Amino acid sequence: MSIRTLDDLLAEGVSGRRVLVRADLNVPLDKQTGAITDDGRIRAVLPTLGALVEAGAKVVVCSHLGRPKGAPDPQFSLGPVAGRLGELLGAPVRFATDTVGDSARSTVADLADGQVALLENLRFNAGETSKDEAERGAFADQLAAFGDAYVDDAFGAVHRKHASVYDVPARLPHVAGRLVLREVEVLSKLTGDPERPYVVVLGGSKVSDKLAVIEALLPTVDRLLIGGGMCFTFLKAQGLEVGTSLLEKDMVETCRNLLERSNGKILLPVDVVVADAFAPDAAHDTVRVDGIPSHRLGLDVGPETVAGFSAALSPAKTIFWNGPMGVFEMPAFAAGTRGIAEAITKADAFSVVGGGDSAAAVRALGLDESSFGHISTGGGASLEYLEGKALPGIAALEN
Numbered sequence: 001m002s003i004r005t006l007d008d009l010l011a012e013g014v015s016g017r018r019v020l021v022r023a024d025l026n027v028p029l030d031k032q033t034g035a036i037t038d039d040g041r042i043r044a045v046l047p048t049l050g051a052l053v054e055a056g057a058k059v060v061v062c063s064h065l066g067r068p069k070g071a072p073d074p075q076f077s078l079g080p081v082a083g084r085l086g087e088l089l090g091a092p093v094r095f096a097t098d099t100v101g102d103s104a105r106s107t108v109a110d111l112a113d114g115q116v117a118l119l120e121n122l123r124f125n126a127g128e129t130s131k132d133e134a135e136r137g138a139f140a141d142q143l144a145a146f147g148d149a150y151v152d153d154a155f156g157a158v159h160r161k162h163a164s165v166y167d168v169p170a171r172l173p174h175v176a177g178r179l180v181l182r183e184v185e186v187l188s189k190l191t192g193d194p195e196r197p198y199v200v201v202l203g204g205s206k207v208s209d210k211l212a213v214i215e216a217l218l219p220t221v222d223r224l225l226i227g228g229g230m231c232f233t234f235l236k237a238q239g240l241e242v243g244t245s246l247l248e249k250d251m252v253e254t255c256r257n258l259l260e261r262s263n264g265k266i267l268l269p270v271d272v273v274v275a276d277a278f279a280p281d282a283a284h285d286t287v288r289v290d291g292i293p294s295h296r297l298g299l300d301v302g303p304e305t306v307a308g309f310s311a312a313l314s315p316a317k318t319i320f321w322n323g324p325m326g327v328f329e330m331p332a333f334a335a336g337t338r339g340i341a342e343a344i345t346k347a348d349a350f351s352v353v354g355g356g357d358s359a360a361a362v363r364a365l366g367l368d369e370s371s372f373g374h375i376s377t378g379g380g381a382s383l384e385y386l387e388g389k390a391l392p393g394i395a396a397l398e399n
């Protein structure tokens with residue numbers, strides 16, 4: 001892979017130059033207060049921003065947050081992010097209240113060397129996500145006007161063919177930021193020649209979301225451990241009753257075929273925590289997977305499963321984990337995810353947490369982030385990379 005890096009740009013000198021940085025500041029916000037509940041993605045871009053600030057660049061940061069419908073929506077404003085970013089950088093971050101309008105133009109024009117500005121949510125402009133190349137290109141032209149060079153440090157968005165990710169690099173000298181470079185280096189270890197045994201843990205709600213990565217990984221892994229809501233479709237494929245648990249009926253036959261082709265590589269739960277309702281205070285207990293009551297739903301894997309999965313993880317030398325084992329946001333159903341995460345940290349292995357809910361779980365459960373080899377900032381992007389897909393944002397940097 002031939003991509004110019006941030007160090008290449010810094011070596012050319014950026015003092016006094018405007019550098020447009022595409023970051024992934026898509027952080028979770030509390031619905032009631034609007035407060036940031038996990039600033040991991042903001043912290044992840046600090047090495048790139050800090051290096052540019054120190055080198056005297058005029059840094060213009062852009063990002064999306066949530067899924068607004070191509071128009072301003074106050075609940076998805078990046079205003080709170082600008083405040084937190086300023087705290088972490090130790091200097092105020094100027095905030096533009098639009099993406100490419102009067103506020104953005106004046107904010108960028110007023111930047112001094114070593115100062116940082118953040119534009120409002122890119123998805124407030126329909127051109128960011130448009131499938132119409134002309135509309136997307138017109139927005140990219142306006143964004144590119146804010147920079148003399150472009151840095152992509154938004155790994156969580158590189159699988160999107162969006163204006164700020166795919167079209168802007170064609171208009172400016174472009175490099176990969178430190179985060180993107182690290183992500184690609186780590187994931188290429190998994191797709192190259194990983195040290196064995198290579199064990200993958202997949203969770204989350206839907207088989208359909210993970211089918212492509214299961215298909216891609218099955219020939220290359222030594223064990224594939226499946227938990228979370230998606231395990232119930234596999235259990236159904238074995239002819240078991242799953243009660244009112246999450247079930248993708250149209251995926252049952254697919255799961256049956258995967259199990260037949262897996263040569264025993266796929267390991268499923270042997271016990272689950274079932275509850276009367278999807279609620280934090282619901283009555284619950286642990287049952288064997290062949291004894292799930294018809295009126296109850298599974299919300300976590302059980303202790304025997306944690307023990308069995310831990311035993312499979314123990315000898316591993318390479319581990320990839322994507323997706324929680326249960327509804328970890330509810331304390332009653334967090335033990336499975338915590339147990340598997342702890343087993344991963346105890347293995348003498350190079351471990352990669354594949355972003356998304358898995359990364360959120362690590363932080364929410366108070367686990368030591370440094371005990372994992374790498375925590376990705378891109379759930380969907382990391383999965384698509386492992387599937388072998390071409391990622392538009394990476395392809396744009398290679399050009």
